[in-house]
Each structure stands twice: as C-alpha cells, then as structure tokens.
Amino acid sequence: MIHYSCDLCGKSLGKERYEANIEITPVHDPDELTEDDLDTDHLQQIGEEISQMGSTKDFELEETGPKRMKFDFCTACAHRFAKTPLHPKMSRAVRYSEN
Numbered sequence: 001m002i003h004y005s006c007d008l009c010g011k012s013l014g015k016e017r018y019e020a021n022i023e024i025t026p027v028h029d030p031d032e033l034t035e036d037d038l039d040t041d042h043l044q045q046i047g048e049e050i051s052q053m054g055s056t057k058d059f060e061l062e063e064t065g066p067k068r069m070k071f072d073f074c075t076a077c078a079h080r081f082a083k084t085p086l087h088p089k090m091s092r093a094v095r096y097s098e099n
C-alpha cells in the first residue's frame with residue numbers, strides 16, 4: 001500500500017487526500033517571433049535535438065516539453081493552495097514541521 005504524506009506540511013494522509021496536478025507548457029506564439037527565434041545557432045540546436053531524438057529513445061524533452069507535477073495535500077493545505085497557489089508562504093511552509 002502506498003503511503004502518502006502532504007507535500008506542504010508533511011502530515012501523513014489517510015483517506016482524505018487531495019491531489020494537485022500542475023502542467024507547465026511552453027507557449028510559442030508564431031506571430032511574435034523575435035530575431036532570437038530565427039538565430040542560426042538556435043536552429044542548429046533544434047536540428048541537433050531532432051537528430052538526438054532519432055538516435056536515442058532516452059531523449060527527454062526536459063527543456064522544451066511540458067512539465068507535469070503532482071502534489072499530495074492534506075485538507076488544510078489543499079484549501080490553502082487552492083486559494084493562493086502562488087503565495088510566497090506556500091513554498092516556505094515546506095520547511096515547517098508540525099511539532
């Protein structure tokens with residue numbers, strides 16, 4: 001059985017568990033190409049990445065692909081996160097333990 005603990009406060013989670021699925025996807029607007037986008041080094045880099053993709057199956061789209069993150073929260077933290085997902089205190093709360 002998988003044991004879950006809250007990713008924010010570290011509390012052990014029982015039946016009541018909340019999940020936050022966050023996906024960060026790079027968005028490129030084709031109408032807003034800058035000179036950097038057309039830079040030859042950049043195009044060469046893409047070419048190298050494509051050739052890497054062809055040669056190895058282990059290639060990861062770490063920099064360019066969407067990132068998916070999953071967090072487990074207890075009830076209190078889930079409500080807090082839903083209210084202010086980008087609140088500066090959210091990241092600091094990880095260091096605090098409930099003693």
Ligand SMILES: [Zn+2]
Binds near residue numbers: 011073077078
């Ligand atoms: Zn929590």
